[in-house]
Amino acid sequence: MKFLKQVGDYAKETVQAARYIGQGLSVTFDHMQRRPITVQYPYEKLIPSERFRGRIHFEFDKCISCEVCVRVCPINLPVVDWEFNKESKKKQLKHYSIDFGVCIFCGNCVEFCPTNCLSMTEDYELSTYDRHELNYDNVALGRLPYKVTQDPMVTPLRELAYLPKGVMEPHDLPPGSVRAGQRPEEILEQMEK
Ligand code: SF4
Ligand code: SF4
Numbered sequence: 001m002k003f004l005k006q007v008g009d010y011a012k013e014t015v016q017a018a019r020y021i022g023q024g025l026s027v028t029f030d031h032m033q034r035r036p037i038t039v040q041y042p043y044e045k046l047i048p049s050e051r052f053r054g055r056i057h058f059e060f061d062k063c064i065s066c067e068v069c070v071r072v073c074p075i076n077l078p079v080v081d082w083e084f085n086k087e088s089k090k091k092q093l094k095h096y097s098i099d100f101g102v103c104i105f106c107g108n109c110v111e112f113c114p115t116n117c118l119s120m121t122e123d124y125e126l127s128t129y130d131r132h133e134l135n136y137d138n139v140a141l142g143r144l145p146y147k148v149t150q151d152p153m154v155t156p157l158r159e160l161a162y163l164p165k166g167v168m169e170p171h172d173l174p175p176g177s178v179r180a181g182q183r184p185e186e187i188l189e190q191m192e193k
Contacts, residue, residue: 034168034169035169035171037168037169037170037171039157039170040155042154043153043154043155044154044155044156044157045148045151045154045155045156045157046148046156046157046158046159046170047148047149047156047157047158047159047162048122048124048148048159049159049161049162050183050184052120052122052124053105053106053107053120054105054120054121054122054123054124054145055100055120055121055123055124055126055136055145056098056100056103056109056110056118056119056120056121056141057118057119057120057121057141057142057143057144058096058098058117058118058138058141058142059117059118059142060093060096060117060138060142061117062115062116062117063080063093063096063115063117064091064093064114064115065080065082065091065092065093066091066114067080068109068112068113068114069108069109069112069113069118070109072108072109072111072112073106073108073109074104074106074108075102075104077098077099077102077103077109078096078097078098078109079095079096079097079098080093080096081093081094081095081096082094095137095138096137096138096141097135097136097137097138097141098135098136098141099134099135099136100126100134100135100136101131101132101134101135105120107120121144121145122145122147122148123145157170157171158170158173158179161179162179163179163180164177164178164179164180165180
């Protein structure tokens, strides 16, 4: 009886092992049908998502030097350099800067700025040889980055979340193919109805 039990256990374990091997190979065979989805950066770039929080853009003329952005920043990062103008009895902005070597891109400053002079851009290419070069002054912050979709040197590719259902690969998409799910503007349209 003991011998038969041992044979039974052995057969059970063999079937289980075969099942696990089959499961593993099914993943391998599934991937063998797919093309590599490597993005040939910097010649090809993925289009950042709608809510991507990249480098901050700043509009000097809109800033009222209220320093709300400094107070809501978890690390009090933005530097607002202003002086009081006795004639107009208003604060006058002289310089504004954010150090992106320290910023955590939380977006609090953008969210709370009362005059909307701060906004998040798609810009994620911030690498430099010297981290101090990441301290952007108001001139650098005022530059708008080139959009991936408008750059003639770059082939824009849709990232996974924006591909049609079941599609894994952003190359050679048939024209007019739409992504799975709804775009934010479509959701807004539905809410307004
Ligand atoms: S994104 Fe966040 S961390 Fe960066 S400056 Fe704004 S509030 Fe501060
Ligand atoms: S919150 Fe906006 S308006 Fe106020 S200092 Fe910061 S950038 Fe300027």
